[in-house]
Amino acid sequence: MxxxxxxxxxxxxxxxxxxxxxxxxxxxxxxxxxxxxxxxxxxxxxxxxxxxxxxxxxxxxxxxxxxxxxxxxxKLGPSLYDFLRKNSFRSFPIDLVREFARQLLECVAFMHDMRLIHTDLKPENILLVSPEYIKVPDSNVSSNKGSHFKMLPKSSAIKVIDFGSTTYDFIDNNYVVSTRHYRAPEVILGLGWSYPCDIWSIGCILVELCSGKMLFQTHENLEHLAMMERVLEPLPSNMLRLADRDAEKYIRRGHLNWPESATSRESFKAVLKLPRLQTLVMEHTDHSSADFLDLLQGLLRYDPGDRLGAREALAHCFFTRS
CATH class of the missing domain: 3.30.200.20 (Phosphorylase Kinase; domain 1)
Incomplete structure (x- = not known):
């Protein structure tokens, strides 16, 4: 499997x-x-x-x-990543993203209540309960771009897997966690981490489900931080000031040392071509884009202390107005 x-x-x-x-x-x-x-x-x-x-x-x-x-x-169905891949990375409809988000936050709220942090949330670790799907017309496909149909899961039920990296909140949490693309800024900057690192991962996952594309497609720390600034806003100076010794090289005079320290022209271009979060959301959602954007901004706050908690996120109007 x-x-x-x-x-x-x-x-x-x-x-x-x-x-x-x-x-x-x-x-x-x-x-x-x-x-x-x-x-x-x-x-x-x-x-x-x-x-x-x-x-x-x-x-x-x-x-x-x-x-x-x-x-x-x-036995469960395919992962959300596998479903996206087999569907040529076509995005999920916003109503389906809402159902996935609700269940994912319920799972994380349950774990956090038990003082457990998953630390490796990503589309590969979220499985559809059923493998069944239907085919529906895809209005976004031009005549030269392949199939005019896209797959949708018959059921929106999901389950989270892979608890091999799960840890208790009272253990020393200073080592690097999470798969790169879903890694929170406090982890990259070496500031220690707790429950909010799961919340950041959920924010990245939801953008990917609604757009079909990974939010931060990168393999190096400085480029990753620069991408965050491009999509969201500048990193807070207090977080940069407290960065550990390994992350100090990414910072100069209280700011991210970008693009001066970009490793290549390609890296600079990769950051420059990223849209703002608001543009990305509006491009892929029609109704409820304002509520969805507001939820994402709460999940993707830089300061882990300001980030929404799982139960707080479940009470958001993105869910209550649906």
């Missing part, structure tokens, strides 16, 4: 339960075994407090086979 650095996920038939399941088979390696045991502990803790409303994937069982930790999960 999929693979990563950790190992593989196989679709299997459970003869005892008479159902299809997904089994995550972890590489026989000390680090991956340790991560897998942490994931099992987290999954069991979540399952103990979950009345099947948290949107977290359910673990069925686990076993150790020839030094491979094997975790048995309920």
């Amino acid at each position: 999929g693979e990563g650095a950790f190992g593989q996920v196989l679709e299997c038939w459970d003869h005892e339960r008479n159902e299809m399941v997904a089994i995550k088979i972890v590489r026989s390696n000390r680090k991956y075994r340790k991560d897998a045991m942490i994931e099992i502990e987290i999954l069991q803790l979540l399952g103990k407090h979950d009345a099947n409303t948290s949107r977290c994937v359910q673990v069925r069982n686990w076993f150790d086979y020839r030094n491979h930790i094997c975790i048995v999960f309920e």
Whole structure:
């Protein structure tokens, strides 16, 4: 069903339960075994407090086979990333994005209430519950651009997976977390992180779902920070002033040292071509664009202390006016 650095996920038939399941088979390696045991502990803790409303994937069982930790999960549909990819990266309609956003925030609110931080939220780690889809006419496709139809999931139900990087909020949180493109500014600047790093990731994910494109397509820190400034606004001077030793090289006289320290002309151009958040949202949404933009601005606030909490975000008019 999929693979990563950790190992593989196989679709299997459970003869005892008479159902299809997904089994995550972890590489026989000390680090991956340790991560897998942490994931099992987290999954069991979540399952103990979950009345099947948290949107977290359910673990069925686990076993150790020839030094491979094997975790048995309920079988779900494709990830939101895979769905986008198979759909030629056509965006989801705003009403569907709203449903995904609501469930994602419910999941994160549940985790944060339990003092857990996911730290690796991204479209690859959000799975549709059902693989079923329908085809609908796509009015945005010109005659020379392929199919005039796009796929839409039959059901908007999703679940969050991959709790191997999940941590408790009381652990020393100064190391680098999150997949690059969904990484919060406080992580890049070495300021320490907590629950708000999950909220930043959700903001990036929602922009990607509504536009079909990754918000920050980059592989280096300075370019990433410059992209944030281009899409949002200048980074606050107090955050730049407190940056750790590794991040100091990105800053000069209280400002981001950009474009002076750009690694290439291509990097400079990549930042320059990015639209403002408002332009991006209005380009891909007709109704409710103002509410959606306001929600995104709350999720993508630089200062983690000012960022919306998960429960606060759920009370936003983007959801209540729908």
